[in-house]
Amino acid sequence: MIMTRNRLIHCALFIAGIAFTASAGMALNEYVLSIINFAGIFIILAISLNITNGFTGLFSLGHPGFMAIGGYVTAILTFPVSKKAMFLEVPPWLASMEMPFLPALLIGGACAALTAILVGVPVLRLRGHYLAVATMGFLIIVQVLITNWETVTRGPLGLNGLQPLTHLWWVYAWVVITVYVSWKIKFSSYGRSMLAIREDELAAQCLGINLFRTRVAALAIGAFFAGIAGGLWAHLVTAITPASFSLVLAFNIVVMVVVGGTGSITGSFAAAILFSVITEIFRPLEENFDIYGIGEILMALILILILIYRPSGIFGNKEPGVLSPPNKKGGCL
Amino acid sequence: MPTLEKPKKRDMLKIDDIHVYRGRTYVLQGVSLEVGRREIVALIGANGAGKTTLLRTISGLLRPKKGKILFQPDSQSQEIDISGASPEQIVQLGISHCPEGRGIFSRLSVLENLMIGAYLRKNRNEILDDYNSICRVFPILKEREDQAAGSLSGGEQEMLAIGRALMSRPELLILDEPSLGLGPIVVESLFQVLSEINSRGVTILLVEQNAIMALDLAHRAYVLETGRVVLYGTSGELAGNEDVQKAYLGGIV
Amino acid sequence: MSGGYIAQQIVNGLVLGSMYALVAIGFSMIYGIIRLINFAHGDIVMIGAFVTLGLFQTLGIPFPVVALAVLTAGGIIGIMIERGTFRPIRGAPQVTGFIASLGISIMLQNLGVMFLTAQPRNFSFPDYLQRVIKIGAVTFRTIDAVIMISAFCLMALLMFLVHRTKLGMAMRATAENIDMARLMGININRTILSAFAMGSALAGIAGLMWGGKFGQIDPLLGFVPGLKSFVAAVIGGVGSIPGAILGGYILGLSEVLFVGLLPPVYSAFRDAFVFVTLILILLILPNGIFGKRIEDRP
Numbered sequence: 001m002i003m004t005r006n007r008l009i010h011c012a013l014f015i016a017g018i019a020f021t022a023s024a025g026m027a028l029n030e031y032v033l034s035i036i037n038f039a040g041i042f043i044i045l046a047i048s049l050n051i052t053n054g055f056t057g058l059f060s061l062g063h064p065g066f067m068a069i070g071g072y073v074t075a076i077l078t079f080p081v082s083k084k085a086m087f088l089e090v091p092p093w094l095a096s097m098e099m100p101f102l103p104a105l106l107i108g109g110a111c112a113a114l115t116a117i118l119v120g121v122p123v124l125r126l127r128g129h130y131l132a133v134a135t136m137g138f139l140i141i142v143q144v145l146i147t148n149w150e151t152v153t154r155g156p157l158g159l160n161g162l163q164p165l166t167h168l169w170w171v172y173a174w175v176v177i178t179v180y181v182s183w184k185i186k187f188s189s190y191g192r193s194m195l196a197i198r199e200d201e202l203a204a205q206c207l208g209i210n211l212f213r214t215r216v217a218a219l220a221i222g223a224f225f226a227g228i229a230g231g232l233w234a235h236l237v238t239a240i241t242p243a244s245f246s247l248v249l250a251f252n253i254v255v256m257v258v259v260g261g262t263g264s265i266t267g268s269f270a271a272a273i274l275f276s277v278i279t280e281i282f283r284p285l286e287e288n289f290d291i292y293g294i295g296e297i298l299m300a301l302i303l304i305l306i307l308i309y310r311p312s313g314i315f316g317n318k319e320p321g322v323l324s325p326p327n328k329k330g331g332c333l
Numbered sequence: 334m335p336t337l338e339k340p341k342k343r344d345m346l347k348i349d350d351i352h353v354y355r356g357r358t359y360v361l362q363g364v365s366l367e368v369g370r371r372e373i374v375a376l377i378g379a380n381g382a383g384k385t386t387l388l389r390t391i392s393g394l395l396r397p398k399k400g401k402i403l404f405q406p407d408s409q410s411q412e413i414d415i416s417g418a419s420p421e422q423i424v425q426l427g428i429s430h431c432p433e434g435r436g437i438f439s440r441l442s443v444l445e446n447l448m449i450g451a452y453l454r455k456n457r458n459e460i461l462d463d464y465n466s467i468c469r470v471f472p473i474l475k476e477r478e479d480q481a482a483g484s485l486s487g488g489e490q491e492m493l494a495i496g497r498a499l500m501s502r503p504e505l506l507i508l509d510e511p512s513l514g515l516g517p518i519v520v521e522s523l524f525q526v527l528s529e530i531n532s533r534g535v536t537i538l539l540v541e542q543n544a545i546m547a548l549d550l551a552h553r554a555y556v557l558e559t560g561r562v563v564l565y566g567t568s569g570e571l572a573g574n575e576d577v578q579k580a581y582l583g584g585i586v
Numbered sequence: 587m588s589g590g591y592i593a594q595q596i597v598n599g600l601v602l603g604s605m606y607a608l609v610a611i612g613f614s615m616i617y618g619i620i621r622l623i624n625f626a627h628g629d630i631v632m633i634g635a636f637v638t639l640g641l642f643q644t645l646g647i648p649f650p651v652v653a654l655a656v657l658t659a660g661g662i663i664g665i666m667i668e669r670g671t672f673r674p675i676r677g678a679p680q681v682t683g684f685i686a687s688l689g690i691s692i693m694l695q696n697l698g699v700m701f702l703t704a705q706p707r708n709f710s711f712p713d714y715l716q717r718v719i720k721i722g723a724v725t726f727r728t729i730d731a732v733i734m735i736s737a738f739c740l741m742a743l744l745m746f747l748v749h750r751t752k753l754g755m756a757m758r759a760t761a762e763n764i765d766m767a768r769l770m771g772i773n774i775n776r777t778i779l780s781a782f783a784m785g786s787a788l789a790g791i792a793g794l795m796w797g798g799k800f801g802q803i804d805p806l807l808g809f810v811p812g813l814k815s816f817v818a819a820v821i822g823g824v825g826s827i828p829g830a831i832l833g834g835y836i837l838g839l840s841e842v843l844f845v846g847l848l849p850p851v852y853s854a855f856r857d858a859f860v861f862v863t864l865i866l867i868l869l870i871l872p873n874g875i876f877g878k879r880i881e882d883r884p
Contacts, residue, residue: 059681122869129623129684130868133816137861140813144858247809251688258685292704293696300693307686308674394765424771436766438759449759452752453771501771 017172025168033168037236039276040171041229044178046256046268048225051182053254054263054317055191056218057198058124062135063226063253064245065142066112070227071234071245072146074101074108075159078235083161089151101165105231112227116220124215139250146242158241159234166236174232178225182265185221194218195263248296255303263317270314275299344405345370345505345536346391351400351416353383353390360386362560363400368505370408373527373537375547375568377581378557384540385433387557388509391538392430393420404428406504425453429503433510433540435494439483443474446482446493450500460500467496470526488519495526505536512543524550544581548572556581590723595846596839601730601799603838604737608792609815610822610830611744612664612785618761618825619781620676622683626667626690628812630786632698634660634793635803639709649715653736653794660790661783668782673775691812698805706804709797729798737795740788741831747784748827757781761825810857814841817864823874832875 024036049063076090077099084095099107123134146153153159185191193214196204205211234240256275260267282295306313346368353361360383368374376384389395391402393415402416406427415423420430429450438446447467451460468475471492477485482493491511498506511527512520524546531537541547548554548568556564556577564571571577609631616624637659642652671686710716715729748754760767760777767774796811797803818837822829841860845853852859867874 059684123865126868126872128680130872132681132684133623133820134865134868136813137864140861141858144855148854248692251692254685254688291700293699296696297693297700300689300696303689304671304686304693307678307682307689308671311675311678311682392769394768420768421771421773424769430769432766432769436763436769438762438766440762441755441758445755449755449770449772452756497770 021168021172034236035276035280037166037168037171039273040168040175041233041236042253042256042272042276043175043269044171044225044229044232045253046260046272047178047182047265048222048229049253050222050257050260050263050265050268051185051194051225052218052222053257054261054268055186055194055198056215057262058215058219059128059132060135060219060222061132061247061250061254062119062138062142063222064247064249065135065139066116066223066226067230067233067249068142068146068242068245069115069230070105070108070112071230071240072108072153072159073111073227074104074231075162075234075240076152077104077107078163078165079159080163087154087159101170101235105228108231109224109227112230113220113224116223117216120216120219124212124219136247136250139245139247143242143245153242156242158239158243160239162235162238162240164235164238166232171232171236174225174228178228179265179269181221181225186263186265190214198263252299255299257313259302259306259313261313261315261317264313264315264319266319267313267315267317344368344403345372346405346538347401347403347412348387348391349401349403351387351390351397351402353386353395353397355386355395360560361390361397364557364560364562366555366562366565368536368538369553371531371534371536372553373531373539373551375544375551375554376538376540376557377542377544377547377554377577379580381559382557383560384557385509388430388432388507388538388540391415391423391507392428393418393423404505421453424501427502427504428507429498429501429505430507431494431498431509431511433513435490437482437485437490437493437497439481441482442479443482443485443493444478446497447474447478447500450497451502453501459502463500463502467499470529471496487514488516488523491515491519491523492526495523495530499530499535503535505538506530508537508539510540510542512541512546520546544577548582588723591846593722594724595842597724597726597730598846599839599842600835601726601733601838602842603835604734605792605795605799605811605834606815606818606838607831607834608737608740608788608795609811610818610834611741611827612789613816613819614822614824614827614830615757615781615785617819618827619757619778620672620683621680622672623680623687623816623824624667624672625684625687625812626694627687627785627789628808628810628815629691629694629698630660630663630789630808631793631796631811632803632805632808633663633694634790635709635797635807636698636702636793636805637790638794638797639707639803643710649712653791656790656794657787660793661787663790664782664784664786665779667786668779672782673778691808695806695808702805704804704806706802709801709803711798715798729795733795733799736791740791744784744788745827753777753780814860817860817867819874820864820867821874823876826874826876829874829876 024033045063045067049060052058052060077097078101081096081098084090119138123131126134147156193204193209196207196209197211197214201211252275256271257268260271278298279295282298286292286294344367348364348366350363350365351361352363364387376387378384386395390397397416400416401414403412404415404426405412413426415426438449441449447464451463454460473489474493474496482490485493495511511523515523527537528550539547539551548571551568553567554565554571555562556571564574564577572582609627612627613624616622634656637656638652641647641655642649667690671690672683675682675686711729715732717728718725719728719731748757756767756772756777757780759770760772760774764774792811796807814837815834818833819830821836822831822833841856844859845856
C-alpha cells in the first residue's frame with residue numbers, strides 16, 4: 001500500500017520535473033538556463049563522488065582529473081573534422097572521425113572509468129588521508145600531462161569552439177541516470193558491502209566481501225560519471241582548458257558531499273544546488289565591488305562550521321521520507 | 334556475604350555511585366568504593382567487568398555521567414570532587430595511574446621516561462632524590478638509563494612504568510594489571526616491591542587478573558561484575574568466600 | 587656538462603632544499619603529534635612572504651627585526667588555526683582534519699586575493715642581500731647564503747628544543763601516546779599548540795626566503811612549496827623531524843638536477859615528476875626513510 005503511494009508520488013514528481021525542464025527551456029533566459037545547467041553538472045559530480053567517497057569511504061580528490069579525461073575525450077571525438085585538421089595533430093583514424101554526442105560522451109566516461117581502474121589498482125592500497133594525497137597527486141599529474149600534450153590538447157590554450165551540444169535535456173537526463181544508478185547501488189547488496197568497507201574493513205573482509213574489487217569498482221563508477229560530467233561541461237562552455245580542472249574544483253565537490261552528508265544522495269543533490277546558488281549570488285558582488293574570493297571564503301567557512309558542529313553533514317547518510325532525489329529537481333530549482 | 338568491614342574513618346578516595354558510558358555502552362552502572370589512607374585495595378573481576386574503565390575514570394581520562402569521586406590528598410586537606418577534573422589536575426593532586434599495557438614512551442630514553450613522570454614537579458633536588466631511590470629499587474633502570482625504553486624487556490618495562498608513576502610522588506598509585514605478560518618469578522618480586530612501596534606510605538589501588546596474588550597483597554578487595562560491585566571485604570574474607578573461590582581462585586586456596 | 591655546472595646545480599638545490607626542509611618540518615611535527623596532514627601549512631609560507639613585504643619594504647624596518655617578526659607572525663597564525671579549527675574537531679576521523687585544512691587553505695588564499703589582489707608583487711631585498719658572490723665556477727647571491735645558513739641554524743635550534751628541553755620531551759611524549767602524556771600531567775593542548783606554533787613559525791620564515799629567492803609573490807604562492815614540502819616530509823618519513831630535513835634536501839636537489847640535467851622538454855613535467863615520486867614512495871616505502879611505523883589513531 002505504502003509502496004504504491006510512494007510510487008505514485010515518485011511518478012508525479014518525475015512528471016513535474018519533466019514539465020519543469022520543458023517549460024524552463026522555453027521560458028527562461030540564457031543566463032538562468034546556464035545556471036540551471038551548471039547546477040545539474042554539479043549534481044552529477046557530487047552524487048558520483050558520493051559513490052566513491054560517501055558509500056565506500058575512499059577519500060578521493062581526483063574527481064576533476066577523471067572529469068578532465070572524460071571532457072577531453074568527448075571534445076576530441078565530437079570536434080569537427082575540418083577544425084581537427086587545422087588545430088590538432090592526431091592519427092588519421094581520429095582525424096577523420098566526428099562522432100555524435102551520445103557515443104562520444106559514453107566513450108569519454110568509459111575512458112575515465114578505465115583510468116580509474118588503472119590508477120586504482122596500485123593506489124587504492126593506501127588508506128585515509130594518504131589516499132587523499134595520492135589522488136590529489138593524480139589530479140596534478142593529469143593536469144600537467146594535458147598541458148604538455150600540445151599536439152592533441154593544444155596545451156594550456158585548450159580546445160575552444162566546441163559545438164554547443166549540451167542543453168537542459170542532456171544534463172538532466174544524466175542527472176536522472178546518475179541518481180538512479182547511485183540509488184540502485186546504495187540499496188543493493190553491493191552498496192551494503194561498500195558501506196561495510198567504509199565502516200570496518202576487517203569485518204567486511206571477514207564477511208567475504210572482496211575488498212579490493214569493491215574499492216576499485218567504487219572508484220571506477222564515480223569516475224565514469226565524472227567523465228560524463230566533464231563531457232557535458234565541455235560542450236556547455238564550448239571550451240575546455242586544463243586549468244578548469246583544478247584542485248579548487250576538487251575541493252568544491254568534496255564540500256558538497258561533506259556538507260550534504262557523506263553517503264546521502266539527497267544530501268549531495270541539495271548541496272550541489274546550494275553551492276550553485278551561492279556561487280551565483282556572490283558572482284555579481286565580486287565583480288561589482290572588486291572583492292574576488294568571497295564566495296570561496298564562504299564555502300570554506302560553511303565547510304569548517306559543518307565539520308565542527310555537524311560532522312555527519314546535513315542529511316547524515318540517510319534519505320528523507322518518500323521523496324527520491326530525481327523528482328525533487330522541479331521543486332528545488 | 335562476608336561481614337562488611339567499616340571503611341577507615343578518613344578515606345583517601347571515596348567513589349560514590351558513578352555511572353560511566355563508553356560510547357553507547359553503559360559500562361559502570363553505579364559503582365561505589367572506598368580506599369583508605371595507606372591501604373592496598375585490589376579490584377578483581379572478569380574481563381569486561383569494567384575494572385579498567387573505573388581506573389580510567391578516576392584518573393580523568395573518562396568522565397562519569399553521574400556520581401562523585403572524592404579525593405583527599407592528605408589528612409589535613411579538604412575533600413575534592415575530581416569527577417570533572419582533567420588528568421593533568423588529577424596528577425597534580427597526587428594520583429598516579431600506571432595503565433594496562435604499561436604505556437611507556439618507547440622512543441624516549443629510560444631516563445626521559447622517568448623524568449617525564451616528574452613533569453609537574455619543580456624542585457630538582459627532590460626529583461633527583463626520588464630518581465636515585467627508584468634506581469635503588471630497580472637497579473636495572475639505572476643501568477639502561479640511556480637506552481630507548483622500547484628496547485627493554487617486558488618485566489623491565491613494567492618496572493619502568495611503576496618507577497615513572499612514582500616519580501610524580503603520588504599519594505595514591507593506581508595500577509592496572511601490573512603482572513600482565515610477566516613470568517611468575519618477575520611477578521613475585523614485583524609484588525614484593527609493591528608492598529615495599531606501600532610500607533613507605535603510598536596508597537595503592539590495584540586491578541589484577543591474578544586474584545590469588547592480589548588478595549595476598551591487598552588489605553581489602555572489591556569484586557566487580559558487569560559494571561557493579563557484587564562483593565567486598567578484607568582479603569581474608571574474600572579469599573574464604575566460596576563464590577570467589579569458585580569464580581576467581583580456581584577453587585584452590 | 588662541466589663539473590662547475592653540476593656544482594652550481596647542487597648549490598641551487600641546497601638553497602631550494604633548505605626552504606622545503608623548513609616547511610616540511612612543520613608538516614612532520616603536526617602530523618607526528620596529532621596525525622593531521624595540515625594542508626594549510628603551505629599558505630603560512632605565503633603569509634610570511636607578505637608580512638616581510640609589508641614590514642620590510644613598506645615600513646622600512648631593519649632586516650633582522652623583520653625576520654623575528656615573521657617568525658612570530660607565522661607562529662601566531664599557526665596558533666589561530668589550531669585553536670579555531672583543529673581543536674574543536676580533535677578526535678574526529680583523520681580525513682575530517684584533512685578536509686578542514688583544505689578549507690583553511692582555500693580561505694587563506696582567497697582572503698589574500700580579496701585584500702591583496704591576485705596581482706603578483708615585486709619583492710626586492712636591499713643590495714647587500716643581492717650581491718653576487720663567485721666561488722670558483724659557482725655563483726650565488728648573498729640571500730642564497732643567508733637562506734642556507736639561517737635554515738641550518740633554525741633547524742639546529744629546533745632539534746635542541748625538541749630533544750633537550752622539557753617542552754620538547756613533552757611534545758615527543760604526546761606524539762607517541764596522547765593518553766599516557768595526559769596521565770603524566772602534560773597539558774596536551776599546550777603541547778599541540780607549541781607544535782603548531784613552531785612548525786608555522788618555520789613556514790613563515792620560509793616565506794621570507796621564498797620571496798627573497800624568487801623576487802615575486804602573490805596570494806597563491808604557498809600552494810606549490812606546500813605540496814612539495816609535504817612530499818619532502820613523506821620521503822623522510824612523516825612524523826620524523828630529521829626525516830623532514832633530509833627529505834627537503836633530497837627533493838630540492840633532485841628537482842633542480844631533474845630540470846638542470848635533462849633536456850628542457852622534460853622540465854615542464856617537473857611537478858608531475860614530484861607527484862609520481864610521492865605516489866611511488868607512498869606505495870613502496872610508506873614510512874619514508876626515517877619514519878617508524880606510526881599507528882593510526884581513531
